[in-house]
Amino acid sequence: MPTPLPMTSADLLNELSLHRQLVASQQERIESLKQEVEQLRQHNEVLRLKVDAMARKLFGRSSEKLDPAQLQMVFEALQNGMPEDGPPKKPEASVDALCGSEADEAAKGQTARKKRSLEQILAGLPVIEIIIEPEEVKADPQAWTCMGAEVTRLIDYTPGKFSCQKINRRKYVRKEARHLPPVIAPLPSLQERCIATPRLLAHTLTQRFELHLPYYRIEQTYGRAGVPLTRQTLSNWGGMCADACGLVIQAMQREVFADGYVQIDETPVKYQDPERKGTCGTGYLWAVHNPVRKLSLFEWRTGRGTACLESLVPADFTGLIQCDGYQAYESFIRSARRQGQIRLAGCLAHARRKFFEAQAEGGDARWVLEQTQQLYRIEAKLREARAGPMEVRAVRQEHSAPILEGIHHKLQSLQQSRKHLPRSLTGAAISYTLNQWDKLSVYLRDGRVCIDNNLIENAIRPSAIGKKNWLFMGDAKSGDRAAMFYTLIGNCHREGINAEAYLTDLFTRLPTETNQTVHRLTPKAWAAEQRSLHQAQAKNCVASL
Template identity: 45%
Template sequence: MEDDERQHLLGEIAKRDAEIAVLKQTIDALCRRVFGKSSEQLDPAQLELFDAPKKAPAADPADHGPAAEDPVRRDLRRQQPRPPRIPEHLSVIEQVPDPPEVLAAPDQWRRIGEEVREQLDYKPGRFLRIRLVRGKYVRKGDVLARPVVAPLPPSLLDRCIATPGLIAEIIDNRFVCHLPYYRQAEIFTRQGVSFHRKTLCDWAALGAHWLSSIYRAIQHEHWRSRYRQFDETPVDYLASGSGQAQTGYLWTSNIPHGTVVYHWRAGRDAGGITELFGDPGDTAPCTIQCDGYKAYPAWARDKQEITLMGCHAHVRRKFFEAKDQQPRLVAWILRQIGHLYRIEKELREAKAGPALREAIRVSHSRMIHRRLKKLFDRLALRAILPKSSLGKAVGHAIKEWSKLEVYLGDGRVEIDNNLVENAIRPTKLGAKNWLFIGCREAGQRAAILYTVVENCRRPGIDTREYLEDVLTRLPDMMASNAVTLTPANWLRARQGKPIRKAA
């Protein structure tokens, strides 16, 4: 009887030891994610992997609460005269266009007045005051004739004082330099021009409205692509009446070594994947590379024209997180995955085409895949806790294995999903500064601007120069010609190359 009780207690101790081990692994993974290095590079000769990460000292909390405002001071401020929309001290650039009729026969016209429109322009480091003076003319000797005046040039919005140059500066600061609108307002104030941050936000929204035609042109290119990488990232937004920020998602579609498109959606359901395509009835055969998120296989279950493929980087990451559980075993697995990446690096350096990539993968990479699959099948039969780090890594690899092998027979595709994750990185850098999007409707405007900005960054285009030029030309163009102003076509035109139009 005592032996049975002793065995029962030993079993309980072993069970609790296993639970403690799982909890320790979870805490260790959390500390590594918060305080440790994000790099997963390993020394090929290293079996005993890194020591436990050192915890960084916690930052001192700071009180940023707004102070209560004195109601008397608020009333006095309201009584102060309103400052001019455009400060008087700025340098003035005066433009004086004349009507075509006057230019054709100036001796027949007499100037009787003028109409003045003022806008606020911005050149890097300084504001300028653009004064457009349009003279009014009447024909000499004809007292009943109507006056003529030069037409206003096309503009983004009537009576808007911001020029395309200023709007380009605001968008560049927000979506390239990741400066929130309130910080931009502070910078402009130090330069002698004061704006409310809502005004800056409205001008950025105006730019997004005009750039939406270019966004749609890039979007159509993705709908026709035969290979795309998908991923999604959470972004908080403010929702009225909820009392706290809600979570939306930027869904990202990436064509490797090509363009990228962001799409905003309030949820993470499969509808976000559907909206990355055009008309569901016109979906062309396409290979989609994604992570192991369950919404992707659920969406593609009944779509014969869609091929899902997995990501080796996600498999490697899970084994890297389990390196402390069985160091030698995990080190061997990581070394085998490293061999796969070494082959891909050599193909990339040799600038190999799809045919050569497929041949090398079949002859070299497939053998490594077979070794890994045999090991994973044996590990699945061993007494490894499913909730442990190693158990999760093995389970994920087995579940995704058929998708991971897709790249072996297709030289067009990449080994992992890292390129689309790199495209997401700018949005996360921005979120650390501006924290959230102002409202749910503003999410798609941010997606449009991020799409344009990222497609400028990839080929090395000066984003501000591009935006100023495009926003100046768009009001005088038909929407169907917007494809000629996509970043890729804009650069080709600058280089004297033919522009690629939509099929």
């Protein structure tokens, strides 16, 4: 066997170089694997948090109110306070003096929600008296003397009954001019051939758009009462009434944009589209709310892009739009036609909701929730005091601005430290809030502006109940009809009037109104008219006494 040749120094250097290269490649491989494992761990953590958030959303409580015990845990976890370079903490005493304690507010809420007594419930109900005599008295009435009575009051209900209204319109001719055509009173109806009275039309539409019953259920209800009306007939009545209410809706459109400040939001609604075979298209109910006049307006569009906002907002509108972070609003105000006319205000409730969903990730999200709760306590106290715009602005500058500044500094510090993953719930909430910060701060400088968009979301909420019942619109045109009646009925609720009584009077008076007088039939004007009538009747009653 040949003896191996001894290695030279050059061979040793080559061997050492190869070994170093192998070690370096292995170290690079190890670092790459570590980075991959870290990325997978982070991705797994984000997915776990999202699954937990979805489980809470599906099976947890829907209320976003904070538990006081949970807030105490936040204080203990954050006992070190803000970072050393952070701003000074807000003056606790002044805010507490303004807002009061949360326990006091809860006690006031419980006092305000006292159950009404039986006397209050029965006060306005008609009384039908039923007398029940003992069998012994019936057998020999003359032998008995009545010594009083035991009175039991029950609440009774008689289902609605249909009836036929027979209208006789007599024809007359002048005795001196019998050759002229006869005179006959006009038919007080929205349409010559409509077989429904204004009361039945109003009842049908409130069943559909206030109680959110689909037409087939209304058809079944009427059929059980002995009046077999088809759902096609009921739907046609809705279209006829919507056409008649067009001028009333136009009057409300002019009024809702009159003050230069509106809130806008949209909600998706499925609708049947002939161009989509077997599937429904997605349209949107756009809601516009004027917080100054407390007036809401619904519009139907088959999309939610910038073009929808162009058609929704009048060309001459200038002022402030409060909305969420949807990008179409930014594109809308930056368009050539709207440049410099409109400013945007943000919604703190949207930002707060993201931190509420992320509160299980740690104390930072819960700290933000506690700070925003302080802001909402200030707003609640201002509403209770019925403060005007100037007073609201002064209080916000004094008490809300330091709290908002502290939140801003905290979020910036968290983002710079990269403590939370960008794709985590807390990281996404921080990014969203900081991106919207300029809009979220607008309410500090304008006393008219609300802290959030909850008023418009409350106006939209009834339509969500309807979507669960009727599932989708019959076609795109039915969306316009639904928007009209959601507008009328929603404003009836806001004015505290009976929607069915309002629609009955509206359909009765519409045939005799003109373009110049139809503004008297909006829910706000009708409610003011009814209050004036009731006050006049009360004065007449007092005068008669």
